[in-house]
Amino acid sequence: MGSVHADAAPLFRALFPHPEFDIDLVSAYAYPAVLERPWLRANMVSSADGGAWGPSGRTRDLSSRADRAVMGVLRGLADVVLAGAATARIEGYRPVRPREVWKELRAGRPGTPSVAVVTRTLDLHPDLLSEAPDDARTIVFTTESAPEERRRAAAAMADVVVAGEDSVRPQQVLAALAERGLFRVLTEGGPHLLAEFTAEGLLDELCLTLSPHLLGPASSRIVAGEAPSHPHDLRLESLLESEGALFARYTAV
Numbered sequence: 404m405g406s407v408h409a410d411a412a413p414l415f416r417a418l419f420p421h422p423e424f425d426i427d428l429v430s431a432y433a434y435p436a437v438l439e440r441p442w443l444r445a446n447m448v449s450s451a452d453g454g455a456w457g458p459s460g461r462t463r464d465l466s467s468r469a470d471r472a473v474m475g476v477l478r479g480l481a482d483v484v485l486a487g488a489a490t491a492r493i494e495g496y497r498p499v500r501p502r503e504v505w506k507e508l509r510a511g512r513p514g515t516p517s518v519a520v521v522t523r524t525l526d527l528h529p530d531l532l533s534e535a536p537d538d539a540r541t542i543v544f545t546t547e548s549a550p551e552e553r554r555r556a557a558a559a560m561a562d563v564v565v566a567g568e569d570s571v572r573p574q575q576v577l578a579a580l581a582e583r584g585l586f587r588v589l590t591e592g593g594p595h596l597l598a599e600f601t602a603e604g605l606l607d608e609l610c611l612t613l614s615p616h617l618l619g620p621a622s623s624r625i626v627a628g629e630a631p632s633h634p635h636d637l638r639l640e641s642l643l644e645s646e647g648a649l650f651a652r653y654t655a656v
């Protein structure tokens with residue numbers, strides 16, 4: 404009996420806006436039904452004291468079955484998963500694998516979201532570029548100043564977009580995704596990349612997992628880096644709970 408219970412999908416209950424049991428994540432996280440421009444959603448996890456990664460230097464110390472379930476649904480709903488190259492390197496990003504449960508969710512779209520990576524160095528795992536399916540090629544956003552030879556090598560395997568001189572410009576990233584019809588954008592960070600989008604007021608939605616851990620001061624917050632402070636109000640749209648973790652969904656006001 405115990406193993407049957409352990410294998411069952413985690414149950415989610417809503418605490419806000421209305422108490423409700425056994426929440427359907429696909430409905431809870433649906434993108435707006437009509438989009439005329441890219442909708443930038445971030446999915447981030449934080450410890451109870453605001454840390455963005457654990458002692459391993461990765462997010463797995465903060466993640467859980469329930470967090471992975473939300474991440475899977477968010478990826479299934481998205482047209483493209485956008486990440487900074489450090490996250491891609493540290494978290495071992497590869498093309499997203501199709502899942503049986505996404506079949507209905509992705510009807511009329513490629514079986515998986517594309518992965519888009521932002522990088523100056525083009526120091527990316529070759530499989531991330533070469534293993535993607537033809538209808539969901541990896542997109543590499545880079546700069547004019549990026550190493551020419553690496554840029555050519557990447558362009559042989561992936562969709563390379565030069566989106567800035569010395570720094571990729573967030574606005575150009577969203578414009579290039581729109582040109583490709585990729586409107587449901589899911590950024591998974593990291594904190595430095597996210598700061599560049601929030602600094603320009605481009606974030607539409609933040610899906611935040613609050614994980615029941617305390618980390619202490621060694622790790623970064625979920626928005627970090629050199630960008631000057633840029634306060635924005637957020638509206639709490641929903642708050643779910645599963646297995647002790649809280650899942651808040653905020654939209655930009």
Ligand SMILES: NC(=O)c1ccc[n+]([C@@H]2O[C@H](COP(=O)([O-])OP(=O)(O)OC[C@H]3O[C@@H](n4cnc5c(N)ncnc54)[C@H](OP(=O)(O)O)[C@@H]3O)[C@@H](O)[C@H]2O)c1
Nearest residue numbers: 447448461487488489490522523524571592593594595596
């Ligand atoms: N808590 C969470 O939800 C969460 C989510 C994701 C990641 N993380 C953790 O966060 C850490 C990594 O995140 P991070 O904030 O350090 O790095 P990051 O934002 O993932 O990536 C930074 C890198 O992205 C590229 N980049 C960013 N902005 C750029 C621009 N404007 N133009 C050109 N390239 C640009 C550069 O890549 P190059 O170096 O290749 O030039 C830069 O070094 C890891 O420990 C990861 O586990 C946590």
